[in-house]
Amino acid sequence: MKHITMFILLLLMACEEVPEEVYDNPLDIEAITEEGIETPALMFFPDEININTKEIFTVSVYALDVQNVAGAYININYDQDKLLLIAINPGTFFSDLQDPLYFSETQNSGKIELYTVFFGADSSSVSGTGSFFSIMFAASESGVSSLTYSTNCELVDPDDNQIEIKGFGEGVVNAH
Amino acid sequence: MSRLIFSLFISTAVSFATVTVDGYAYLGKQNDHSGINIIFDPRDTGPVTNIATTDANGYFTVQVETKNYFITYAKDGYFSEPIKPYGAIDFDIDTTLSSVTLIKQTKLIEFVNFIENIVVDNYRKLDIPQKLLERIQLADTTSQTTPTRHHQPTTSQSPASEPAMRFSKNVVPPGTLGEAGASDQPVISQSSASEPAIRFSKSAVPSGTSGKAEASDQPVISQSSASEPAIRFSKIATPPEASGEAGASDPPPPTTSQTPASEPAIRFSKNVVPSGTPGKAEASDQSPASHLATRFSKNAALSGTPGKTGASDLPAITTRHRSARKLPAKTKMGAMVRSLLFPGLGQFYADQRMWGYGWIAAEVVAGGLIFMNYSNYKTANDDYNDYHTSYANATDPTLIAQYKTQAQNSHENVESASDAMKTMAGIAGVVWIANVVHAYMVGPKSEVTAYNEIPLQMAYDQNTDQFKLSISISLD
Numbered sequence: 001m002k003h004i005t006m007f008i009l010l011l012l013m014a015c016e017e018v019p020e021e022v023y024d025n026p027l028d029i030e031a032i033t034e035e036g037i038e039t040p041a042l043m044f045f046p047d048e049i050n051i052n053t054k055e056i057f058t059v060s061v062y063a064l065d066v067q068n069v070a071g072a073y074i075n076i077n078y079d080q081d082k083l084l085l086i087a088i089n090p091g092t093f094f095s096d097l098q099d100p101l102y103f104s105e106t107q108n109s110g111k112i113e114l115y116t117v118f119f120g121a122d123s124s125s126v127s128g129t130g131s132f133f134s135i136m137f138a139a140s141e142s143g144v145s146s147l148t149y150s151t152n153c154e155l156v157d158p159d160d161n162q163i164e165i166k167g168f169g170e171g172v173v174n175a176h
Numbered sequence: 177m178s179r180l181i182f183s184l185f186i187s188t189a190v191s192f193a194t195v196t197v198d199g200y201a202y203l204g205k206q207n208d209h210s211g212i213n214i215i216f217d218p219r220d221t222g223p224v225t226n227i228a229t230t231d232a233n234g235y236f237t238v239q240v241e242t243k244n245y246f247i248t249y250a251k252d253g254y255f256s257e258p259i260k261p262y263g264a265i266d267f268d269i270d271t272t273l274s275s276v277t278l279i280k281q282t283k284l285i286e287f288v289n290f291i292e293n294i295v296v297d298n299y300r301k302l303d304i305p306q307k308l309l310e311r312i313q314l315a316d317t318t319s320q321t322t323p324t325r326h327h328q329p330t331t332s333q334s335p336a337s338e339p340a341m342r343f344s345k346n347v348v349p350p351g352t353l354g355e356a357g358a359s360d361q362p363v364i365s366q367s368s369a370s371e372p373a374i375r376f377s378k379s380a381v382p383s384g385t386s387g388k389a390e391a392s393d394q395p396v397i398s399q400s401s402a403s404e405p406a407i408r409f410s411k412i413a414t415p416p417e418a419s420g421e422a423g424a425s426d427p428p429p430p431t432t433s434q435t436p437a438s439e440p441a442i443r444f445s446k447n448v449v450p451s452g453t454p455g456k457a458e459a460s461d462q463s464p465a466s467h468l469a470t471r472f473s474k475n476a477a478l479s480g481t482p483g484k485t486g487a488s489d490l491p492a493i494t495t496r497h498r499s500a501r502k503l504p505a506k507t508k509m510g511a512m513v514r515s516l517l518f519p520g521l522g523q524f525y526a527d528q529r530m531w532g533y534g535w536i537a538a539e540v541v542a543g544g545l546i547f548m549n550y551s552n553y554k555t556a557n558d559d560y561n562d563y564h565t566s567y568a569n570a571t572d573p574t575l576i577a578q579y580k581t582q583a584q585n586s587h588e589n590v591e592s593a594s595d596a597m598k599t600m601a602g603i604a605g606v607v608w609i610a611n612v613v614h615a616y617m618v619g620p621k622s623e624v625t626a627y628n629e630i631p632l633q634m635a636y637d638q639n640t641d642q643f644k645l646s647i648s649i650s651l652d
Binding site: 016017018019021022023024025027028029030045060062128129131 | 550553557560561564567568570571573576577580583584587590591594597
């Protein structure tokens with residue numbers, strides 16, 4: 001009996017499944033490109049959040065693969081019935097010798113308008129991938145809600161020339 | 177006339193003279209030797225049986241008439257011991273007998289049980305089907321028969337021939353139902369002489385309990401009781417004359433009255449159907465003479481054929497225990513099933529040991545490779561999970577790319593190990609199936625018995641007063 005058990009164990013070993021290879025980091029350019037999102041893009045990180053109701057979570061607003069950006073206007077929509085805005089903090093993308101200048105307008109309609117400008121010591125713009133803001137929400141009701149960018153978001157260079165944003169990511173909040 | 181009277185006086189005086197007999201008797205491995213009965217049974221018509229009892233030191237003394245006596249040393253729980261070498265001795269003068277040591281019976285029983293347990297355990301280890309064991313046990317119980325004993329009224333040998341110690345289960349000893357009628361034949365009250373016998377039995381009715389053994393004035397011819405310190409260890413034994421019919425007109429010739437004398441046997445048996453059981457006891461009743469042996473057997477049919485058996489002049493001592501448990505024949509299917517359960521087992525079953533070892537080795541190697549690949553798989557999988565978690569949580573594009581690469585490499589390792597593991601599992605399965613097929617091919621033919629009867633022989637040598645056990649294993 002012991003031998004049979006051992007053999008079955010070996011068979012079970014052999015039947016171990018290989019884990020599915022999933023690369024879905026929203027900041028992975030290759031990954032989002034495979035999903036059809038082109039860069040430069042605005043993304044949420046993380047892009048999928050599973051929490052319990054009344055819990056607080058933070059989601060970051062990322063600019064992905066941008067060049068020479070010095071200022072940004074970000075317009076975010078959220079489900080105000082399920083999410084409660086708690087706080088907005090500046091990200092690290094525009095951090096330099098001094099914190100970036102930013103301000104926000106929040107509306108009861110479930111929209112957040114954010115403005116930020118880069119003040120660098122040695123340069124007037126930044127390139128690459130980084131976060132503009134981190135936004136703190138609380139899940140007020142259970143259910144699935146989404147965070148989306150409005151298409152009127154703008155990225156500009158030091159000369160106030162608009163940088164085309166080719167992709168917009170989406171965040172999903174699943175409150176249990 | 178006066179001479180005649182004088183001679184009569186002298187002869188009377190001599191005939192009623194007494195002598196002192198003393199000696200020592202000991203209990204084996206005991207400090208207190210008291211309670212041993214030394215039974216002086218007159219060999220002739222003497223009506224009195226003298227019994228001496230030892231004190232704590234084992235010393236006894238008794239006044240007996242000058243006669244020829246059967247002398248037996250007996251104590252409950254010990255093997256009784258007749259005086260050597262012929263069980264009888266003449267006492268004309270004061271005599272000091274040689275010391276005798278009695279052997280405790282329980283040890284023998286334990287020993288027999290020990291042997292039995294070993295045998296049964298070995299059978300179980302050999303994967304004897306449980307049904308077979310149950311069948312054996314069933315046979316133990318179903319073979320129990322109530323022997324109907326028909327004594328020869330003229331000889332009434334039965335009580336005399338059954339002074340045995342019985343260690344039996346469910347035995348209705350001979351003489352239980354029969355009545356030894358009064359006869360003119362030299363029936364001495366051997367039952368009493370044989371009654372120092374100690375019985376270890378379950379549901380046993382001692383011999384002679386209901387039989388009427390009447391003493392007669394006839395000269396004693398038979399040495400049966402004295403020469404039959406037989407000890408029987410039996411289970412469901414059918415006594416020798418259980419179903420035999422003793423001819424009523426069979427006189428016990430002096431030469432044939434030796435029959436029980438030729439049975440100084442000690443029998444340790446189970447389901448023994450002794451020879452002569454179904455047959456009719458002939459006038460000579462020689463059959464037991466062939467059973468000088470001490471038998472330790474289970475389900476053993478004795479070698480003697482029912483009916484007549486030639487008397488043996490030599491007091492054969494060595495006896496055999498041969499278990500006649502017929503086990504199921506080896507089959508190809510049996511070999512296949514065993515190999516199906518575990519590689520190589522069927523080959524061992526078919527006495528193809530090298531093949532058996534080979535298949536086991538092959539399967540062990542395959543299993544080892546499976547395990548090794550499983551270990552690699554687990555390692556790679558753990559690495560993949562770690563790198564993937566780091567990748568998913570990373571926000572720095574450089575780290576994201578780095579973790580992604582590492583996760584991809586780990587995943588490749590996982591796939592490689594998994595593939596190898598499945599391959600080896602497949603090979604192991606093929607080996608297993610091949611082993612099963614091979615076991616069937618090399619499986620034994622049906623006429624080969626799975627296990628031969630146990631070549632266990634046990635013997636009691638009266639000359640050396642020792643038990644002997646031998647086990648023989650055929651190497652062919």
